[in-house]
Amino acid sequence: MSNIIIEIENLSLSISKKEILKSISFQIFEGDFLSIIGPNGAGKTTLLKCMMRINSGYEGTIRFRGKSTHKMSQKSLARQISYVPQSNGRIFPFTVEEFVMMGRYPHLSPFTSFSVEDKDVVSKALHLTKTEHLAHRQLNTLSGGEKQIVFIAAALAQGAKIMLLDEPTTFLDPKHEAEIYTILKKLNRELGMTIVSVTHDINSAVLQSDRIIVLKDGNVMFIGDAQHVMENRILERAYEKSFTFLDHPKTGQKIIAPEVAEP
Amino acid sequence: MKQRKYIVLLILFFLAIGVFALAPFLGMESISIETILKSKGDVKADIFWKIRLPRVIAAFCAGAVLSISGMAFQAMFRNPLATPFTLGVSSGAAFGATLYLKIGLIFSIFGIQGQSLFAFIGAVTSIIFVYGITKTKKGFSTATMLIAGVAINFFFSSLILFLQYLSDFADSFRIIRWLMGGFEIVGFRPVLTILPFFVIGSAIVFILINELNLLTLGDDIALSRGVDVKKVKAALFFATSFMVGGVVSTCGPIGFIGMMAPHICRLLIGAEHRFLTPASFLFGGAFLVFCDTLSRVLIAPAEIPVGVITALLGGPFFLWLLLSGSSERSIFG
Numbered sequence: 001m002s003n004i005i006i007e008i009e010n011l012s013l014s015i016s017k018k019e020i021l022k023s024i025s026f027q028i029f030e031g032d033f034l035s036i037i038g039p040n041g042a043g044k045t046t047l048l049k050c051m052m053r054i055n056s057g058y059e060g061t062i063r064f065r066g067k068s069t070h071k072m073s074q075k076s077l078a079r080q081i082s083y084v085p086q087s088n089g090r091i092f093p094f095t096v097e098e099f100v101m102m103g104r105y106p107h108l109s110p111f112t113s114f115s116v117e118d119k120d121v122v123s124k125a126l127h128l129t130k131t132e133h134l135a136h137r138q139l140n141t142l143s144g145g146e147k148q149i150v151f152i153a154a155a156l157a158q159g160a161k162i163m164l165l166d167e168p169t170t171f172l173d174p175k176h177e178a179e180i181y182t183i184l185k186k187l188n189r190e191l192g193m194t195i196v197s198v199t200h201d202i203n204s205a206v207l208q209s210d211r212i213i214v215l216k217d218g219n220v221m222f223i224g225d226a227q228h229v230m231e232n233r234i235l236e237r238a239y240e241k242s243f244t245f246l247d248h249p250k251t252g253q254k255i256i257a258p259e260v261a262e263p
Numbered sequence: 264m265k266q267r268k269y270i271v272l273l274i275l276f277f278l279a280i281g282v283f284a285l286a287p288f289l290g291m292e293s294i295s296i297e298t299i300l301k302s303k304g305d306v307k308a309d310i311f312w313k314i315r316l317p318r319v320i321a322a323f324c325a326g327a328v329l330s331i332s333g334m335a336f337q338a339m340f341r342n343p344l345a346t347p348f349t350l351g352v353s354s355g356a357a358f359g360a361t362l363y364l365k366i367g368l369i370f371s372i373f374g375i376q377g378q379s380l381f382a383f384i385g386a387v388t389s390i391i392f393v394y395g396i397t398k399t400k401k402g403f404s405t406a407t408m409l410i411a412g413v414a415i416n417f418f419f420s421s422l423i424l425f426l427q428y429l430s431d432f433a434d435s436f437r438i439i440r441w442l443m444g445g446f447e448i449v450g451f452r453p454v455l456t457i458l459p460f461f462v463i464g465s466a467i468v469f470i471l472i473n474e475l476n477l478l479t480l481g482d483d484i485a486l487s488r489g490v491d492v493k494k495v496k497a498a499l500f501f502a503t504s505f506m507v508g509g510v511v512s513t514c515g516p517i518g519f520i521g522m523m524a525p526h527i528c529r530l531l532i533g534a535e536h537r538f539l540t541p542a543s544f545l546f547g548g549a550f551l552v553f554c555d556t557l558s559r560v561l562i563a564p565a566e567i568p569v570g571v572i573t574a575l576l577g578g579p580f581f582l583w584l585l586l587s588g589s590s591e592r593s594i595f596g
Contacts, residue, residue: 049483052486052487053486054482054483054486054487073489073491074486074489074490074491074492075489075490075491076489077489078487078488078489079489081487082487083483083484083487085481085483085484085487091480092338092341092479092480092529092534093529093533093534094476094533094534094535095533095535098476098533098534098535102473102476102477102480102488103488105473105477105488105489105490106488106489108473110470111470138533155487158488
C-alpha cells in the first residue's frame with residue numbers, strides 16, 4: 001500500500017452532550033479516492049469538519065503525514081487540506097474570479113497582494129474545471145451546478161494535496177453530477193490528489209471511488225474496497241432496509257436498483 | 264470588469280476631495296479663497312481655519328469610521344442589516360460616554376480621554392453581547408441578530424434616560440444635544456482626540472481585507488481557507504468598537520451611515536473588500552461631510568443636528584432595503 005497521508009486515532013466528539021463520533025480510527029492513503037457513506041446523522045459531516053479543524057473540540061488525534069494537526073496553524077493546514085462544504089445559501093456578490101482567487105489565502109503573507117504565481121494557479125484551476133467562461137460572472141447568478149463546480153475550483157486553487165467534499169453532487173442534475181465526478185477523477189488520477197467525499201449516493205460511491213467508509217451512529221461500520229460494501233448485508237445493516245442489487249451493464253459492477261414504492 | 268471598479272474608486276476619491284475642498288467655503292458666511300489666505304485676525308479667515316476646517320475633518324473621519332465599521336460588521340455577521348447602530352454598539356458607546364459626563368470624572372490614560380475610554384467599553388460590551396447571542400442560536404438568523412440588537416439598544420437607552428432623569432436641567436440638555444450627534448466643535452483639539460481612534464481602527468480593518476472577504480463566506484469556509492477565525496474576529500471587534508467608541512464620544516451616536524454607505528458601495532463596486540473597503544471609507548466620509556454641510560446651511564443661522572439629517576435620509580432607505588428584499592437579492596444572491 002502507498003503512504004498514509006491522514007491517520008485518525010480514537011476520534012471522539014460530543015456536541016451539547018450528544019456523542020456524534022465514538023472513538024473512530026482509520027487511515028487515508030496518499031492518492032486515495034475515498035467515499036464516506038452512511039445514514040443521516042451518522043457523523044459524516046462532523047468527521048470532515050474535524051479533519052479540516054472546523055470542529056476543534058474533539059478528543060483523539062488526527063495526524064497529517066505523522067504530525068498532529070493540532071500542532072499546525074490553520075494556515076499551514078489549509079495548504080495541505082482543502083474543503084468544499086455543502087452548498088451554503090448566502091453569498092455576497094463576488095465575481096467567480098474574485099472568489100476562486102480567495103482560495104490563495106493560505107499562500108499569502110501579510111501585507112502582500114496576489115502574485116503572478118497566484119494568478120497562474122487560479123487560471124489553471126478555472127481551466128481544469130472548465131469554468132473560464134464564468135470568470136467574470138457574479139457568483140450569485142450561477143446555477144446550482146455551476147456554483148458547485150466553482151466551489152471545487154476555489155478549493156483547487158488552494159493548492160492542497162487533499163480535498164474534502166461534503167455531498168458535492170446533492171441537488172445537482174445528472175449532467176453536472178457527471179461533470180463533477182469527471183473533475184474529481186482527473187484530480188485524483190492525473191494530479192495524484194487524495195479525494196475524500198461524503199455522499200448519499202451509494203451507486204456513485206461504489207462506481208467512482210477506490211475505497212468506502214460506512215459510518216453509522218458515530219462508528220465506522222465498514223472500511224474497505226468500494227466493491228465489497230455490497231457484500232455481507234453491510235448496507236442492509238447500515239441503513240436498516242433491504243436493497244435490490246443488479247449488475248452494471250457496462251462494467252459488471254454490482255449496483256443498487258432504484259426503489260419502487262409499494263403503498 | 265476590474266477596470267470599471269478602479270474607475271468607480273477613482274470617482275469616489277475625487278468626490279471625497281471635492282467635498283473636502285468645497286464644504287468649508289459653504290455656510291452662513293460664504294468665504295472666498297482670497298479671504299482665507301489673509302493674515303490672522305480676519306474673522307472670516309478664523310471661521311474657515313478654526314471652525315469649518317476642523318469640523319469638516321472630524322465629519323470625514325467619523326463618516327469613514329462608521330462606514331467601514333458597518334462594512335466589517337456586515338462581513339462578520341454575514342448580514343446587510345448589521346451596523347454599529349442596529350447592533351447596539353453606538354448606544355453602548357453613548358451610554359459609556361453619558362455615564363462619564365454624569366459622574367463628572369475627568370481623566371485620561373495614555374492620552375486617551377476618559378469619555379472615549381468609557382464609550383469604548385460600552386461599545387465592546389454591546390458587541391460581545393449581541394455576537395454571543397447570535398452565535399449560540401444556530402444559523403445566525405437576521406431575526407436573532409436584530410432582536411439582540413434591539414434589546415441592547417433598549418437597555419442602554421433606558422439607562423441613558425435614567426441618567427438624564429438624575430441630572431439637572433443643564434446637564435440633561437447637554438446630554439440630549441450630544442445624543443443627537445453633531446460637529447459643533449471649535450479648533451483642532453476634538454479632531455486630535457478622534458485621530459488615534461480613526462487611524463488605529465481603520466488600519467486594522469485595512470490590514471484584514473483578505474480575512475474580511477473570507478468571513479463573508481461563513482466561518483466554515485474561512486477556516487478551511489486557513490483564516491484563524493477567532494483571532495481575526497477578536498481583532499475586528501476590537502478595532503470597530505475602538506473607532507466607534509472614539510467617534511461617538513466626540514460626535515455623538517450618528518446613525519445609518521454604517522448601513523447606507525457600505526450598501527451603496529457594494530452595489531457600485533461589488534463585495535471584494537480590496538475595492539469595497541476604500542470605497543466605503545471614501546463614500547462614508549464624504550457623505551457625512553455632505554450631511555453636516557446640509558445641517559449648517561439648510562436653516563442657517565440655526566443648525567439641524569447632523570444625526571437628525573442622517574436618520575431622516577437613512578430611515579426611509581432602511582425601510583426600502585427591508586421591504587424591497589434587495590438586501591437578499593443584490594447583496595447575497
